[in-house]
Amino acid sequence: MSQAGPSAPGDPPTLAGFIRQELSKPQPPAIMAAAQAAKERFGEQALAVLFYGSCLRTGQVADQILDFYIIVDDYRSAYGSGLLAAANRLLPPNVFYAETRFNQTTIRTKIAVLSLQDFIDRAGPRRLNISIWARFSQPAALLYAANLAVSESLAAAVAEAAKTMVCAALPLTPEIAGPKEVWQKAFELTYSAELRSEGSGKAAELYGLDKERYDAITPLVFKALEGTPSISLGTARRRWLWRRANGKTVSFLRLVKAAFTFDGGVDYLAWKIKRHSGVEVEIRPWQRRHPILAGFLLFLRLRLKGAFR
Numbered sequence: 001m002s003q004a005g006p007s008a009p010g011d012p013p014t015l016a017g018f019i020r021q022e023l024s025k026p027q028p029p030a031i032m033a034a035a036q037a038a039k040e041r042f043g044e045q046a047l048a049v050l051f052y053g054s055c056l057r058t059g060q061v062a063d064q065i066l067d068f069y070i071i072v073d074d075y076r077s078a079y080g081s082g083l084l085a086a087a088n089r090l091l092p093p094n095v096f097y098a099e100t101r102f103n104q105t106t107i108r109t110k111i112a113v114l115s116l117q118d119f120i121d122r123a124g125p126r127r128l129n130i131s132i133w134a135r136f137s138q139p140a141a142l143l144y145a146a147n148l149a150v151s152e153s154l155a156a157a158v159a160e161a162a163k164t165m166v167c168a169a170l171p172l173t174p175e176i177a178g179p180k181e182v183w184q185k186a187f188e189l190t191y192s193a194e195l196r197s198e199g200s201g202k203a204a205e206l207y208g209l210d211k212e213r214y215d216a217i218t219p220l221v222f223k224a225l226e227g228t229p230s231i232s233l234g235t236a237r238r239r240w241l242w243r244r245a246n247g248k249t250v251s252f253l254r255l256v257k258a259a260f261t262f263d264g265g266v267d268y269l270a271w272k273i274k275r276h277s278g279v280e281v282e283i284r285p286w287q288r289r290h291p292i293l294a295g296f297l298l299f300l301r302l303r304l305k306g307a308f309r
Contacts, residue, residue: 015220019159022213023142023151027051030061034107035143037100038068045078047071047116048154049144052135057209066109068143069093071116071154078113087257091250092118095258116153123157125164128246134190137165139210159224165190166221167228171236179218183207189240193247195255 027035031051039046053067072078075085088094093112100107114122114132122132136158145151169186170177177185187203196202207214231239 015224030102033102034100045072047146047150051141069112120157123161133161133164136161179215183214193243195251
């Protein structure tokens with residue numbers, strides 16, 4: 001499968017060049033096999049496969065779930081189904097679960113589907129929801145791209161995500177702040193704008209896991225942001241209030257929608273919550289038979305237990 005091309009030797013360091021090199025880093029064969037299977041699920045409509053999340057950082061696949069985004073051109077053509085296409089358009093992304101066998105190991109994958117145009121739009125500051133630019137300001141890999149134009153479009157969008165993340169956090173960081181302060185504040189803010197099971201120490205953990213990466217990319221982001229109008233503290237705080245309201249509402253609606261598309265979604269949710277927060281969730285047979293009602297009641301019960309913030 002083709003990947004994004006790295007910057008040419010001797011290029012001056014730029015945010016765009018940094019992102020192109022990062023996206024093109026080779027990945028283990030097991031991950032590439034899972035990417036190939038995910039791509040084949042959508043056939044010619046799959047323009048790209050993006051990989052992000054904890055498994056990218058560790059390279060581990062055993063007893064883990066890989067996080068992929070499948071980038072498509074058109075939702076209706078991708079699904080051949082008006083209902084799934086409408087759901088992806090109205091409340092993106094649609095999320096699916098898949099398993100791939102590789103060398104006698106089961107590789108579990110969570111596949112989110114987004115159109116190329118939606119990905120580009122949601123990587124920038126124009127959209128209220130933070131989910132794309134918060135995720136893709138972190139390390140990512142482009143496992144497959146249909147052609148160079150797609151590769152370049154995604155690299156530009158990922159670079160925009162890093163700029164959006166930093167720009168949104170800067171007004172709420174100290175006046176003299178280095179990469180550590182900027183990124184930890186950015187992670188704290190974005191985690192507070194979704195339904196998350198992770199605790200308050202997650203921001204420091206994320207920065208620490210890729211400290212060299214964030215230290216290297218920060219001056220490149222600052223340079224790319226030169227000339228961008230500054231945002232006042234009051235405006236920044238109001239924007240984050242709206243982002244939190246939007247993010248928590250959209251996160252809940254996505255959980256409800258996933259009951260229709262994500263096979264084993266209730267079990268996956270319980271597993272992920274226990275993994276991140278330590279809250280034990282027992283899933284009963286009736287909850288699998290009635291995932292919408294079960295998801296709503298589970299959400300309320302877990303909120304009372306403190307599994308979501």
